[in-house]
Amino acid sequence: xxxxxxxxxxxxxxxxxxxxxxxxxxxxxxxxxxxxxxxxxxxxxxxxxxxxxxxxxxxxxxxxxxxxxxxxxxxxxxxxxxxxxxxxxxxxxxxxxxxxxxxxxxxxxxxx
Amino acid sequence: xxxxxxxxxxxxxxxxxxxxxxxxxxxxxxxxxxxxxxxxxxxxxxxxxxxxxxxxxxxxxxxxxxxxxxxxxxxxxxxxxxxxxxxxxxxxxxxxxxxxxxxxxxxxxxx
Numbered sequence: 450x451x452x453x454x455x456x457x458x459x460x461x462x463x464x465x466x467x468x469x470x471x472x473x474x475x476x477x478x479x480x481x482x483x484x485x486x487x488x489x490x491x492x493x494x495x496x497x498x499x500x501x502x503x504x505x506x507x508x509x510x511x512x513x514x515x516x517x518x519x520x521x522x523x524x525x526x527x528x529x530x531x532x533x534x535x536x537x538x539x540x541x542x543x544x545x546x547x548x549x550x551x552x553x554x555x556x557x558x559x560x561x
Numbered sequence: 562x563x564x565x566x567x568x569x570x571x572x573x574x575x576x577x578x579x580x581x582x583x584x585x586x587x588x589x590x591x592x593x594x595x596x597x598x599x600x601x602x603x604x605x606x607x608x609x610x611x612x613x614x615x616x617x618x619x620x621x622x623x624x625x626x627x628x629x630x631x632x633x634x635x636x637x638x639x640x641x642x643x644x645x646x647x648x649x650x651x652x653x654x655x656x657x658x659x660x661x662x663x664x665x666x667x668x669x670x671x672x
Contacts, residue, residue: 481659492663547592551604
């Protein structure tokens with residue numbers, strides 16, 4: 450079983466929809482939770498970063514962490530065709546190794 | 562003024578050859594990384610250096626040898642290339658936990 454599980458998709462939604470992307474994890478030592486966006490043939494770009502539990506909002510993006518359920522989510526409001534990309538969740542423990550464990554990524558397609 | 566840059570962008574080579582990929586960051590970060598992304602988009606860490614010192618060395622064949630001449634540069638040398646080495650290799654850097662910034666990637670194709 451992988452430490453971080455993520456549905457590969459693809460997830461296809463109409464423009465303007467609310468998108469929900471999720472990851473589950475098995476290791477309770479994870480304390481840092483990130484979402485990266487990766488466009489085709491580009492490097493991953495850091496979107497959101499959360500420490501421990503709670504919500505964080507940045508424009509149309511909201512990240513949620515539920516440590517009791519070992520479940521994290523990224524919500525995208527008013528989705529745009531330019532949001533079409535692969536979204537990768539990533540997690541890190543507090544053991545000073547700076548080692549990120551990634552999910553396999555969810556491919557999102559926002560249809561105009 | 563690219564934050565994390567890699568060269569070359571593309572590398573096509575024959576099995577058995579030796580090749581190097583270079584990475585530079587101008588963010589002033591202390592920690593740099595090499596990741597491998599396979600055809601299914603799975604991103605896996607290979608190595609990490611903190612201030613020129615190796616801190617993460619995942620179970621990578623010893624044909625792969627990283628080298629950090631200074632904290633702004635991290636190079637990856639691969640000996641005796643194999644078909645299975647074909648992938649996209651990403652360099653990243655960070656100043657602390659949770660905030661890694663990635664380069665544009667080097668697409669390696671071994672024929």
